[in-house]
Amino acid sequence: MTESARDDQPADHDRTLPDDVTDETVEAVGAVSEALEWVERARGHLYSFHQLMGHADLALGDACDKLRDAGHPAVADRLETELVGRNVLTGRWTFQIVEEFDDGYWSEFRDHERRVRDELQHGHRHVFEARMKEDRRTHGRAGHEGTP
Incomplete structure (x- = not known):
């Protein structure tokens, strides 16, 4: 497709909605x-917390081994018993x-968001952003094409 043919298309023509869908609804x-x-x-962030805590637990287990090797088995045992593997x-x-x-x-949130889109925008996602792209892009300028 030539540059001009791509530029004649709206930023995302697949997200074009019937006229009865108002700008207020899209917003x-x-x-x-x-x-x-x-x-x-x-x-x-919750997944980061999950991974960080798992890493910390493994690191504490390694630290307990080092404490034992350094001649501090009671300290290592206390940490291992009280903290390693703790909820x-x-x-x-x-x-x-x-x-x-x-x-x-x-x-639940994802299901509700999808239902809102299905009911009010015929299932289309990111319509607000697609309209913003169309409004903000410079027609005819490389890097501002309407579609890939």
């Missing part, structure tokens, strides 16, 4: 999607926190 649905994006970021929350290791979050709040 509102975009706000719901943005809220989900913040939850996605929080989920990423981070009552009854839970971090993988259980991640699973509960994923199976509960995160899945």
Whole structure:
């Protein structure tokens, strides 16, 4: 496809909606999607917490071995007994926190966000952003093409 042919297309013509979908609706649905994006970021931090805590537990186990090798078995035993493998929350290791979050709040939020898009934007994602791209790009300029 030539540059001019690509530039004649809207930024994302597959996201074109019927006229009955107002700008206010697109903005509102975009706000719901943005809220989900913040939850996605929080989920990423939760996974980071999970990995950091797992790494810390393994590192503490290694530190206990070093304490024993350095002649401090009582200190190593105390740390190993009290902290290594300990639940981070009552009854839970971090993988259980991640699973509960994923199976509960995160899945529920994703389902609701998808339902909002299905009901109000015919299932299209990122319509607000696609319209913003079309408004902000410089037609005819390399790097500002409407579509790939």
